[in-house]
Amino acid sequence: MRDLLIISLTLVGSLMALRRPWIGIMLWTWLSIMNPHRYAYGMAVHAPLAAMAAISVLLGLLMTQERASPFKASPVAWLALFMVWISLSWLAGLDPAGDYAQWKKVMKIDGMILVALMLLHSKKHIFALMWVCAGSLALLGIKGGIFTFASGGSYHVWGPPGSFIEDNNEFALALVMTIPLLRFLQLQLHRQGARMALTVAMLLCAAAALGSQSRGALLAISAMLLYLWWYGKNKFSIGFLILVAAVVLLAFMPDTWMNRMSSIGAYEEDRSALGRFSAWWTAWNLAWHYPFGVGFNPVRPELFALYSPYPSFIHAAHSIYFQVLGNHGFVGLALFLGLFVTTWRSASWLRRQKFSEPETQWCSELGNLCQVALVGYGVGGAFLSLSYFDLPYIIMVMVVLTRVWVQQQGWKTEPVYAPGWRTLPGLARQTPAT
Numbered sequence: 186m187r188d189l190l191i192i193s194l195t196l197v198g199s200l201m202a203l204r205r206p207w208i209g210i211m212l213w214t215w216l217s218i219m220n221p222h223r224y225a226y227g228m229a230v231h232a233p234l235a236a237m238a239a240i241s242v243l244l245g246l247l248m249t250q251e252r253a254s255p256f257k258a259s260p261v262a263w264l265a266l267f268m269v270w271i272s273l274s275w276l277a278g279l280d281p282a283g284d285y286a287q288w289k290k291v292m293k294i295d296g297m298i299l300v301a302l303m304l305l306h307s308k309k310h311i312f313a314l315m316w317v318c319a320g321s322l323a324l325l326g327i328k329g330g331i332f333t334f335a336s337g338g339s340y341h342v343w344g345p346p347g348s349f350i351e352d353n354n355e356f357a358l359a360l361v362m363t364i365p366l367l368r369f370l371q372l373q374l375h376r377q378g379a380r381m382a383l384t385v386a387m388l389l390c391a392a393a394a395l396g397s398q399s400r401g402a403l404l405a406i407s408a409m410l411l412y413l414w415w416y417g418k419n420k421f422s423i424g425f426l427i428l429v430a431a432v433v434l435l436a437f438m439p440d441t442w443m444n445r446m447s448s449i450g451a452y453e454e455d456r457s458a459l460g461r462f463s464a465w466w467t468a469w470n471l472a473w474h475y476p477f478g479v480g481f482n483p484v485r486p487e488l489f490a491l492y493s494p495y496p497s498f499i500h501a502a503h504s505i506y507f508q509v510l511g512n513h514g515f516v517g518l519a520l521f522l523g524l525f526v527t528t529w530r531s532a533s534w535l536r537r538q539k540f541s542e543p544e545t546q547w548c549s550e551l552g553n554l555c556q557v558a559l560v561g562y563g564v565g566g567a568f569l570s571l572s573y574f575d576l577p578y579i580i581m582v583m584v585v586l587t588r589v590w591v592q593q594q595g596w597k598t599e600p601v602y603a604p605g606w607r608t609l610p611g612l613a614r615q616t617p618a619t
Contacts, residue, residue, distance in 0.1 A: 188229035191221050195234045199241035206245025207310055210301045211317045213238040217294070217575050219321035220345035239293070242300060255302035258531060258585045263524040264578070268295050270520055274513040278480020287481040291573045298578045302585065307599055308544075311551075311586050312373075318579050319366035323386050326360045330389025333396030342396045349574045354503075357394040357402030358565040362576055364390050365409065365557035372550050405565025412560045460500030461568070467493045468502055468511030478513035505566035512572075521572065525559065528581040531588050532556045544596040551587050555580050 195212065202209025216222070216238055222229045246252055255261055275281055275288040305314065329342040344356030364387050371383040394402045464484070470492035471479055479488070483502075490496045502508040510518045535552025562577050571577075 188225045188227040191225055191229045192232060192234070195237055199237050202238070202241035202245045203248070204245065206242050206249055207251075207304045207313075209238055209242035209245055210297070210304055211313055213242060213297055214314065214317045214575070214579065215321055217297075218318055218579075219325065220348045223345040223347055235293075239297060242297070242304075246300060246304065249304070251306075252303045253306065255299045257302060257589045258527075260524055260527040260531060260581050260585055261299070261302060263520060263527055264295060264298065264581070267517070267520040267524055268292065270517050271513050274478040274517055275480050277477040279485070280480060280482065284481040291481075294573060294575055295578065298575075298582060301579075301582050305582070305586055306590070308590060308595060309599075311583055311590070314579065314583060315366060315370060315551075318576065319363055319370060322359055322363040322576075323367055323390060325356075326363060326390030326393045327386055329356075329360070329393030329396060330391070333392045336396075340396075341398055342393045349571065353397040354399040354401055354569050355571055355574070357397035357399035358405055358561065358569055358571060359574070359576060360390045360394040360397075361402050361405045361409065361561045361565060362558045362580075364406075365413075365554040365561070366580075368557075369547075369550055369554040373547055401565045401568035404568070405561040408564040409557050409561045412557055459495060460498045461503050463489065463493045463495040463498035464500045464502040464511070465504065465507045466495075468507040471511050472514045472518075476514050476516070478511065478517055481512055483511040501570055503568055503570050505562075505569065505572040508570045508572045524581070525563070525577065528584055529556060529559055532559070532584045535584065535588060535591065538591065540591075542596055545591065548587050548591050551583065555584050 195216070198208060198212035202212060213235065216235045222232065222234055256265070271291065272288070275284055278284055301314075305311065325344065332340070333342060341353040342356065343353050344350035344359065350356040350359045367383050367387050367390070371380050371387075374380050374383070391406065394406060467489055468483065471483055471488065474492070484499060486499055489499045502511055505521075506518065509521045513521075532552040532555045535548050536556065538549055538552075540546055540549060558580055559577070562571075562580075566572075
């Protein structure tokens with residue numbers, strides 16, 4: 186039954202995408218972020234559902250007139266340069282044939298990001314992308330949070346099998362980044378019941394992230410909360426709410442969780458930490474000896490024997506920064522950082538704007554809370570290998586589209602949202618702009 190439902194939704198969405206290709210972007214995002222087919226048990230598990238969605242989007246792209254250049258802002262140019270460089274790095278690497286599958290996977294993701302920038306342009310598109318992206322991960326977080334409370338936090342929470350976020354640590358960071366996106370959506374709701382439902386969803390996502398027993402996730406969520414408190418208008422109220430939520434969540438964590446979190450400072454005795462140091466030193470030395478990088482797989486005994494101070498600790502980088510550095514060299518890291526620095530600056534521009542029109546208030550909120558999510562990614566990603574994961578690139582898309590929408594004064598030409606029974610942002614009843 187589960188297989189049939191997933192395949193049916195994919196078929197219907199793919200057919201709709203032929204006429205409205207932006208719907209195909211939502212379908213692709215759902216499949217790529219949530220990986221619902223990985224929770225099935227039959228033919229849906231290995232069915233080429235993402236390929237079906239991508240083909241329908243590309244066919245719709247050829248037929249629609251509502252497409253534009255993807256190069257709408259500087260982050261997109263940095264992304265394109267990054268794609269070119271990692272392709273050169275792959276070809277010049279140690280094992281192009283062996284790295285082909287990973288290169289192809291990364292190119293598919295980044296290519297669809299560019300297609301999304303070609304097809305999405307309105308407020309409706311931005312909100313739909315936010316709901317699909319945040320909602321997909323929130324459903325997994327709600328499930329994981331309930332499991333954490335039911336088990337007393339005694340077991341790890343894992344992500345979708347076979348995905349970027351299958352590991353408990355990566356899944357935890359994805360959930361941490363989802364919380365500010367849910368907060369943005371909550372600010373757009375007016376009904377108290379709906380707002381309360383998203384509050385519960387955020388708490389359950391936080392519980393699932395903590396239940397993963399990931400130290401990186403703890404650092405990421407702490408950095409995000411500090412950022413929220415620092416830029417909050419009412420520091421006392423925000424600080425009090427954060428304290429209450431922290432006490433409630435930590436009260437459910439077992440002693441094993443406390444012991445693991447307390448080991449953050451004892452890195453000398455932690456084999457996992459020493460393995461990271463070994464990988465980071467190796468990545469640093471590789472970048473000096475291989476200007477183009479070594480490709481997507483630097484975890485090789487012969488490389489650690491040459492370039493690591495701990496050659497017996499052969500370990501993946503578990504850091505977005507050292508992962509890119511080892512894979513693609515200093516140029517690759519500079520392009521990767523440039524992409525997210527310019528995204529941060531665009532989000533900061535949105536946050537600083539003084540919008541007077543009611544239809545534009547959401548723009549500064551989106552910029553602020555996307556920055557919060559990027560704080561989580563920047564801090565948590567320092568200890569996790571999530572350089573190519575979709576979510577931060579989708580955040581870039583939403584920030585870029587919102588800035589372009591503001592600069593083009595989209596509220597003057599698009600329908601405005603009016604109160605009605607369908608009050609979900611992006612789906613509410615519309616009236617023509619005046």
